[in-house]
Amino acid sequence: MSEQVIKVVGGNTLRGEVSISGAKNSAVALIPATVMANGVVTLDSLPEISDVKTLMSLLEDLSIDTEMIDECTIKIDASHAVNKQLPNHKVQSLRASYYMMGALLGRFNYCDIALPGGCPLGPRPIDQHIKGFKALGAEVIEDGESMKLSAPNGLIGTKIFLDVVSVGATINIMLAASRAKGKTVIENAAKEPEIIDVATLLNKMGAKVKGAGTDTIKISGVNDMDGATHSVIPDRIEAGTYMCVAAACGEEVRINNIIPDHMEALTMKLKEMNVSVQLEDDYAIIKRPNQFNPVHIKTNVYPGFATDLQQPITPLFFLAEGKSTITETIYPERFRHVDELKNMDADVHVENGSATYHAQQLKGTDVYASDLRAGACLMIAGLIADGTTTIHNVRHIDRGYSDIVSKLKAIGANIWREDI
Ligand SMILES: CC(=O)N[C@H]1[C@@H](OP(=O)(O)OP(=O)(O)OC[C@H]2O[C@@H](n3ccc(=O)[nH]c3=O)[C@H](O)[C@@H]2O)O[C@H](CO)[C@@H](O)[C@@H]1O
Ligand SMILES: C=C(OP(=O)(O)O)C(=O)O
Numbered sequence: 001m002s003e004q005v006i007k008v009v010g011g012n013t014l015r016g017e018v019s020i021s022g023a024k025n026s027a028v029a030l031i032p033a034t035v036m037a038n039g040v041v042t043l044d045s046l047p048e049i050s051d052v053k054t055l056m057s058l059l060e061d062l063s064i065d066t067e068m069i070d071e072c073t074i075k076i077d078a079s080h081a082v083n084k085q086l087p088n089h090k091v092q093s094l095r096a097s098y099y100m101m102g103a104l105l106g107r108f109n110y111c112d113i114a115l116p117g118g119c120p121l122g123p124r125p126i127d128q129h130i131k132g133f134k135a136l137g138a139e140v141i142e143d144g145e146s147m148k149l150s151a152p153n154g155l156i157g158t159k160i161f162l163d164v165v166s167v168g169a170t171i172n173i174m175l176a177a178s179r180a181k182g183k184t185v186i187e188n189a190a191k192e193p194e195i196i197d198v199a200t201l202l203n204k205m206g207a208k209v210k211g212a213g214t215d216t217i218k219i220s221g222v223n224d225m226d227g228a229t230h231s232v233i234p235d236r237i238e239a240g241t242y243m244c245v246a247a248a249c250g251e252e253v254r255i256n257n258i259i260p261d262h263m264e265a266l267t268m269k270l271k272e273m274n275v276s277v278q279l280e281d282d283y284a285i286i287k288r289p290n291q292f293n294p295v296h297i298k299t300n301v302y303p304g305f306a307t308d309l310q311q312p313i314t315p316l317f318f319l320a321e322g323k324s325t326i327t328e329t330i331y332p333e334r335f336r337h338v339d340e341l342k343n344m345d346a347d348v349h350v351e352n353g354s355a356t357y358h359a360q361q362l363k364g365t366d367v368y369a370s371d372l373r374a375g376a377c378l379m380i381a382g383l384i385a386d387g388t389t390t391i392h393n394v395r396h397i398d399r400g401y402s403d404i405v406s407k408l409k410a411i412g413a414n415i416w417r418e419d420i
Contacts, residue, residue, distance in 0.1 A: 003419070005390050008391070009387070014251065014253055016411040017256055018254070020258055022072065022232030023233050028051050034078055035081060036106050036179060043232060047402045058090055062081045064076060065080070092114055094118055095168070097113070098115075101176075102129075103175050103176075104149075109151045110151075112146065115144075128164055135158050136177060138150060179225070186219070193259070195212050206226050236263060240306065243266060246286035250287060258284055267284075269305065273320060307330040337378060367391055405417055
């Protein structure tokens with residue numbers, strides 16, 4: 001059976017413009033949120049990624065009407081939605097299928113669904129989601145592979161203090177609580193921009209959510225929700241990935257459709273590395289420096305340095321004389337890309353959730369993407385390596401990057417897809 005790979009020949013200097021798509025981690029929550037609307041929800045600026053396609057297909061499994069207006073705009077009408085058990089293979093092919101739990105529980109007071117998949121980053125429990133659903137009055141039956149959530153008398157608003165700051169748990173509880181009786185308060189909520197985006201759509205649909213983007217979110221439940229129109233915010237992780245690409249090999253690359261405030265933690269680290277970063281209203285211009293400084297980074301919850309950029313920034317460390325380090329505080333095992341980088345001759349040492357890097361000329365070879373951002377890291381490594389890098393398992397990359405090969409080609413990268 002043939003396999004599609006991405007091949008990249010290193011050494012080109014990149015120049016030109018890249019436009020950032022809508023945020024994966026917003027889109028994958030906004031689509032499940034539409035399940036709760038009795039009316040047409042139009043979402044535009046959606047990224048063209050396989051996670052979005054899978055979620056659209058899950059909506060169709062619930063007899064929800066969907067209509068593609070163009071590649072990035074979809075009309076969804078869940079007025080006649082039918083609650084069913086969703087196909088396991090689809091649910092397990094992405095992380096964000098867990099948002100069907102909050103949405104179906106909110107709409108139907110019942111959900112029977114497999115546990116989610118997503119990037120293998122080490123343990124990814126969903127105990128805080130379950131704690132939230134139980135606090136809202138749902139009975140939860142788990143068998144290790146799937147979950148049955150039911151609240152025959154409806155959900156009741158309450159106060160929930162998250163033990164761990166979790167993006168998924170915050171959004172899932174927000175979804176379910178939008179349809180609960182009375183008021184829910186989520187304390188120690190995550191503050192990522194995608195949470196604000198989801199709250200904005202919920203409010204347009206008639207919900208009453210306040211405080212998204214702070215660590216206390218208050219939700220007054222409503223009986224019914226209506227249609228709405230919403231544009232997905234730009235993807236700060238895709239933007240960050242192209243900022244790393246441009247820092248590695250950009251003579252001058254302009255990155256359009258960004259929200260500069262979302263890029264602060266990365267921008268500060270790139271500047272520390274001596275990369276030229278000019279942030280304007282909704283774009284950035286990045287230039288590679290003649291000499292990179294080494295840097296020390298710790299991933300953290302927003303507004304800290306995003307774990308999803310830990311892998312994409314890594315190739316820059318091979319260009320900096322001296323020792324760079326990165327410590328993962330969110331997913332201490334998120335280092336599966338390192339063995340692949342070692343196959344490219346990288347000088348790396350990983351211990352106790354931290355990796356240490358030294359300057360090294362990378363060499364192109366066959367490498368395997370273990371997850372989405374590992375794929376982005378290997379692609380950037382390929383852009384600065386000697387010779388050709390062949391990246392396998394591109395399905396991971398296609399889960400989250402719209403048109404990445406065309407976007408890189410347009411700024412001068414020697415990169416293409418090939419069936420082998
Ligand atoms: C679809 C989506 O939006 N994915 C993002 C989301 O994943 P996801 O929502 O899965 O990540 P969380 O924010 O929930 O996880 C943060 C930390 O909390 C822990 N945890 C989480 C939930 C829980 O019930 N119990 C628990 O212990 C996790 O193991 C992890 O250590 O946020 C991550 C952290 O920014 C990003 O890497 C992912 O890209
Ligand atoms: C970890 C990620 O995605 P997911 O949570 O969807 O697996 C990511 O986007 O880097």
